[in-house]
Amino acid sequence: MSQTQMQTSSRAAATAAAPTLEVRDLQTHFFTRAGVVKAVDGVSFTVGRGKVLGLVGESGSGKTVTGFSILGLVDAPGRIVGGEILFHGQNLARLKEEEMRQLRGNRIAMIFQDPMMTLNPVLRVDTQMIETVLAHTKVSKEEARQRARDTLGMVGIPSPDERLKSYPHQFSGGMRQRVAIAIALLHRPELIVADEPTTALDVTIQAQILAEVQKLCAETGTAMIWVTHDLSVVAGLADDIAVMYAGRVVERGAVSEVLDQPLHPYTHGLIGSVPSRNKRGEKLRQIPGMTPSLLSLPPGCAFRTRCPRAQEDCARDPALSELLPGRLARCFHPHVATHGSAVQGSVTQGSPA
């Protein structure tokens, strides 16, 4: 399957409206003493207005580096070596640091797993928020405070007026994450990259934050990339899902389709590993082995050493191709659809434009 065919098909799958973000064949490599680590090696996806994309993968899959790459936050020894990050058609990978800084925190925002990445522990919340507002917009200090207060209220912080005068350590973990989210929302960004923002939180608090996020995306039309290892959160939150393994997207599609009928054996195994999917007390369907080191990836499909469906041809590199309408996977031997349609055939056949 050729590159152009792939792109046309994925574009056909997208909605008619231009996506907020389109990542094409992104490659971010780290040049370390031990060798080149291809943390992100050919990642493509799109996120539309008001949509949530779940970027799922285990540790070392490159999901976080992908998120950092979009915001231009990759530090040496890593750098983007290939691909395009098209934000409303503008290639972020090519932007100068200064131009990127204009976008970051303004039209694109990030939420980290640890809210203290965003918050300065020695400054009051109002100072930090007003500074953030004034960094990108010319408004009076009073207007900036007004906006800070409104945003805090929007993320569900009670009595925002008083809370503005607090220091970050005076908040609980969940509240602190809300403040970080509020700071990310100050400029009504068109895109938010959220890196495991609820992983460290308790179930009931996580549910509160997910509820706020869901509401915000629907109301403001913000596109969101939700980076996580937790399939269950993505199942409830996201519209689309991209599953990463060893630096690559191995499967992409609408959440319900991918989770109900995974094509890639890795996605299949991952879903099988979730305890609630298995009968109580029975053995879990585990994926054998462990994530390979990015320094010594096997040639061809990186998953083939752990894959129950691997055959000899997996030593060649499979391309991310549209196996079913709107469903992309990087596999020569995907799981056959339960409805009996010849999925196997469509690999070679490609998809109609």
Add this chain to the structure above:
Amino acid sequence: MSTTSTVRSAASVAAGEAAAPIIELRNVSKRFSKKLDFAGKIAQKLGAPVKDETVHAVDGVDLVVRKGEVVGLVGESGCGKSTLGRMVAGIMPASGGEIFWHGRPLNSLSGAEARHAKLQTQMIFQDPYASLNPRMRVADIVGEAPLVHGLTRRAEWDAYVDNQMRRAGLDPAFKRRYPHQFSGGQRQRIGIARALAVQPEFIVCDEAVAALDVSIQAQILNLFMELRQELNLTYLFISHDLGVVEHLSDRVVIMYLGRVVEEAPAEEIFARANHPYTQALLAEVPRIEARKKSFAGIKGEIPSPLAPPPGCHFHPRCPHAFDRCRVERPALKEIAPGHKSACHLNDKVA
């Protein structure tokens, strides 16, 4: 309803309700207090609003774990589940109440007996990085305690360590390595091999799979279940992850702010949760089956254990709270065979 209908696996049928308790906690509490220092005392004399701070990490908990059972202990951060696990494992002394080991009070045991009891209860920790001594080789991590306690002799030591490693799914060829040369899942296996090496009958798992990737988590959970069959182990499985607990446990205990709020056989609790907190927890847990669900979230935050609300700890967040909840601590009462709940609503209905 018969009690056996709620008991599933062969192991737990064998154990049944009649099986003798391995460990029993009666009204056990753990307080951490921070006494005022000299300057603080002077400040207090001068009228400053400072006083000794006391946290009731565990507040009057009754718990029984019977031979062959897997008991799941669930709760959110600050509920005292890890502290409780450490008291059960004998790492931390209780500040109040009594702990019975095979029916005998733990603090009445002689030195040798106490050591035996301690060895019989082992713990698997949450952080596979912090729980292994970074300066020891795997062979020493696994084999140190059996040698010290005379479970093996110098001459048989190598073979003994190899066996323990193999049982935990590790290749003995790597026993000369250091922990940092292993991945998270393998480290957790080393921790399991270390615990099994002293031949325990009871294992306390404190969030043992929380730090692992999903696919690795499945491997470790499977290993726990295999070992249970093979060695007839009893588990206290502490976790915040309801999915994991549901999969593994025969009985589930739910804690909130230092107290047990509900306790029931696993099937019962997931089908008929009684306490409003348990119900909220079950409603909020993200499930892979639920698509585009609208998250609601119970209102409010988990209160600080430093200043827990009076009465029922859950009342400020409870949608059904009434006057009595605000003043009186609800007792843990049996509402169905084997099903206990600490909620005033049960009295109201009846």
Add this chain to the structure above:
Amino acid sequence: MSASTASPAATTPARAPKVETPWRRFVSEFCESKLALAGLIVFAIIVFIAIFAPWLSPQNPYDLAQLDIMDGRLEPGARDGADTMTYWLGTDDQGRDMLSGIMYGLRISLLVGAGSAIIACAVGASLGLLAAYAGGRTDTVIMRLVDLQLSFPTILAALMILAFLGKGIFNVVIALVIVEWAYYARTVRGTALVERRREYIEAAQCLALPTRRVIFRHLLPNCLPPLIVVATMQIARAIALEATLSFLGLGVPITEPSLGLLISNGYEYMLSGKYWISFYPGIALLITIVSINLVGDQMRDVLNPRLKK
């Protein structure tokens, strides 16, 4: 074996098969700084010279029979009266060859520095570990003692101790141990307080290992990195302190001069143009201390987990 071998791939090595011990990693990271490596090489040379001084030096400066008072205060490069040797770095007022004096002086300085550092380290680390592990009253008593010790100006304390004990190499070592153990105690206590809360200590307790074993086999090795750094820095400090004490006339006996005493000997001739008597021992002292500090700085960077990526 059992069914648990169902996951055979889980036993594949985590990294490349080459066994990477913490020591090897430490060495390779240490060598990343060329400056520190240079410091280490210089320090190794200094240690070598100090150890083999009797075989390397042209003269035994302690053997008064070999000294000729007529050769006193000769310039660098001058020949001796009998025209048998060259005083490359000149001589002092007693006709002692400065080069030999410096070589022997290094012996004394390093011996005093390293000796006091090792003893202070052993004493301080034990007390620090005890304070951290026992906690409560023991902790309070030891740490207040440390505070008391550190609140004294080091020089003043050492002077007072030496005034009480009298001169001599051994007494200097004792004085240095007394003024320096507190640094080790405080460092070890800080690290041990963090380490003892780690889960591996709980695991050791769970395995019912004897307390002594937990402290020395589990806790101590993990407190070593900062201790090594402090020890390195303190050797340099001890050498400088000994030099100061000797310069002030309270250190080693005049018959066995250390670097500090050599400097002191030449001090009165400094302004009369005979710079070399103080200057060259001073340079030797400087190089020694700088090289140790370079090594110590790099060790701190390598061994500090907070600076690691």
